[in-house]
Amino acid sequence: METTNNDTLVDRYLAAVNDLLPSKLRKDTVTEIRSLIQDSLDEHSKLEDRAPDDAMMAAVLKEFGSPEKIVAPYLPEKYLIGPRLYPTFILVLKIALPIIAVLVLVASWLGSIPVTSMTAIEFISELVKSFGNSFSAVVQAFGNIVLIFAILQWAVPEFKLTIKEKEWDPHSLKAISRPNKIKRGDLIAEIVFTFIALIIFNFYLDRIGIYNNFNGQWTFTPILTDAFTPYIPWLSLLWILTILLDVLVLRNGAWQTGTRWFSILVSALNIAISASLMRNISLLYTFEGATGWLGGIGILKSLLNQFLIIALGITIIVSVVKIVQMILQIVRVKVSVPDKIVP
């Protein structure tokens, strides 16, 4: 029967199928689908007792489904990143992206103009710029990680195989961790000390200095310079947010997703302020004018600078670790763990 040789609909359908198939499957599969469509048309023609026309062909093609639908089962399953690699891919993302975000944020902040000569608008603009750089770096890193895993998926045949279950011992199960649990004592201590710092730096800043007994007479020399003054609002903001966070966590009785995000924000602010302090440390305080110390001022300041830089560096590292931990817990802790499972 010469029903479909000039049939535009069937020809169009097969042309669409042809385009969707990989070249090595095309000829065979298209010939087969053509033969199946013809069989189906024959059957319809016999049942309806008329020659195939456009309407009949449309009905048959509708039974077959769209070219995409008919082609899909013929195609081998392909993954950019397959199920075997996917958990590792996610793990790498969870570890790498927060670290890159924080590192670029700090590096970008360190590269900006000194905070002491910034106006409030410049400060915010530098902060926004640093976050922008950090975001760009994260997007770029994400793309690179996807590319590396896609190459691994394509190049290493082992990743295409199904996972063979290793010999598993129930005793290898890890103890249940409860990352939501809070340490009340630590939080209360942090609130108290942060509050004291807040009061001192806002109301008794002029009392911070060197007290010295020289020839039986007490003298006082302030050590903080004017360059430190622009930091006070930012430090106060950091401490108020820290107290607020601690109060929220204490009130909730456990870490929650909202407080974790809040903690990430506080840690990021802490990193930004610490990085800026680190960069300008030698300008922020002075021993000039301290009576009785004249011989040792240079060495003392140099040693103190080193010490403060190390202390601020540790603060930054601890904050980075805290951010990574918080992000991991936000992603991981989706399932609530029961306190005890009764057999």
Place this chain on the structure above:
Amino acid sequence: MENDQSIENLVLEMRRGVIVLAVLSQCNQEQYGYSLMKSLSEKGLLIDQGTLYPLLRRLETQGLLSSSWRLEDARPRRYYTISPEGQKILPKLVAEWESMVQMMGHMLD
């Protein structure tokens, strides 16, 4: 309405499990795609064309069916028949099926 759809999906899922056995059992004689679909449909198993034809190709790739092209009335047709490997496996699948029917019978009694 949503419930009907769920039931339909569950039934479809159950049917999917028996399609391979049904197809292999019908390929003792040579069959081309459309004739096989008709044959299954006459015995009560309705399969849409988009499911059956790729399945035939998959079973051939797995070595359970073999196929050959034949020209009939100036039209090429692909005929499928059970392969020697398929013939070895079919009785085992039938036995497994019977045991499942028995097991489910006990379970649902």
